[in-house]
Amino acid sequence: MSTSLPTSPVDLTDPRTGAPRGTSVRSRLPEVGAAVSAARAALPDWSTLTPKDRGRRLDRLAGLVEEHAAEYAARERAGTGKPESETTGEIEQVADLFRFFATAARARTAPAAGLLVAGHESWVRWEPIGVVGVVVPWNYPLLMAAWRCAPALAAGNTVVVKPAETTPDSLELLSEHAGRALGPDVLVHLPGDRETGRLLVESAVDMVAFTGSGRAGADVATRAGTRRVSLELGGNAPAIVLPDAPDDTWEALADAVTYNAGQSCAAPARVITLPENYEAAVEGLAAALASRLAGRDFGPLNNPDQMDRYDRLIASSGAKRNLVGGIAPAPGEEAGHWRPTTLLADLPDDDPAVTEEVFGPLLTVQRADGLPAALALANGVPQALAASVWTTDLTAGLELVAALDAGETWLNCHLVQTAELPHGGRGASGHGTDLSTLALQEYQRPKTVTVRLGRRS
Helix, strand or coil: HHHHHCCCCEECCCCCCEEEEEEEECCHHHHHHHHHHHHHHHHHHHCCCCHHHHHHHHHHHHHHHHCHHHHHHHHHHHCCCCHHHHHHHHCCCCCCCHHHHHHHHHHCCCCCCEEECCCCCEEEEEEEEEEEEECCCCCCCHHHHHHHHHHHHHHCEEEECCCCCCHHHHHHHHHHHHHHCCCCEEEEEEEHHHHHHHHHHHCCCEEEEECHHHHHHHHHHHHHHCCEEEEEECEEEEEEEECCCCCCHHHHHHHHHHHHHCCCCCCCEEEEEEEEHHHHHHHHHHHHHHHCCCCCECCCCHHHHHHHCCCCCHHHHCCCCCEEEECCCCCCCCCCCCCCCCCEEECCCCCCHCCCCCCCCCCEEEECCCCCHHHHHCCCCCCEEEEEEEEECHHHHHHHHHHHCEEEEEEEECCCCCCCCEEEEEEEEEEECCCCCCHHHHHHHHEEEEEECCCCC
């Protein structure tokens, strides 16, 4: 039973040094129940606010995030090890997301309104679902929380958000600021481990929004039962590179796969070429990756479990060419969770590094005999979250983008995202929508209202 599991604090580690950095709470059934009850009590006042009034409060929260950006960034770096250049941009995105959804909810239009049945007037009310349990991963602790919480709150729900056990820091601060800007317990922070997440999913929440692994997502869906579930379950993004790809393709792909040390569900993972540009791709990518040093140009892996998994995938690969970059940790950070860039080439199509989500600064290169074969390789894994195509032939590029099985695609770029554009997966990458006004539908339910006009004779 869950009550017999450890309740001692979670030991936290700085991934830059590998050294202890304190502890966090390991919430169990009493804490989970209290968090959900608090969010339930806050729901009536929050949900009955007008979109304008909720928007004003969300805008106030965005202002607090900006005002305390340095503290947020420091907390993000402590938990993730990300360099300042990455955390600064992500904090800006978090504030932007709360501002975007502060106004997006006011711009919604209801479908099917008007005189649709003779003698009757009809319209659709969009109503909040209730209390949303949000579970977010350690790769983007604050940003992924904003992706989930901002539309949920804008739609009139209250939220209980559980961070990963290794990265509770920034969400604790966000919860504090939300209490000031939104009202008490509109956004509740629930630190803990995996069992805490299971307890939250099984609690009296009305919906679960989960971002994490495919295996964990399947478990969430089972535990949630008939309640609504929004799942973002990772990716294994292909990048189809044609012989006429832009000159900066290798540098751009190297930038994308080393951002956050490759620990991004949408990061490029599998480079697919034609025979005539295969060797050029291996050479160009090897040079671009080798120029980026872990510790100097990008951060560490997040935790020992992720390091072990990453190392096992590389060790189990049948690649005949394993081209490894270097590391350059700062003084005192030599024992951090650093892993160099890696390029794997001349490997079978069913290699573990191809079929599984690696989640690190690694690219594989595959050779396809023609465009149909390249497309088959790109669409040949269970995950279908993101993909890119690289070519100066706009027609060919757009045709390939249309044929890719992915929720988000790019042409001659990768990892370019904004609040206005939706992000979501297919297949084993889950279902649901983050970002854009479409995300509001994840956290609302429609109610049709039909009124008979006139009087009975």
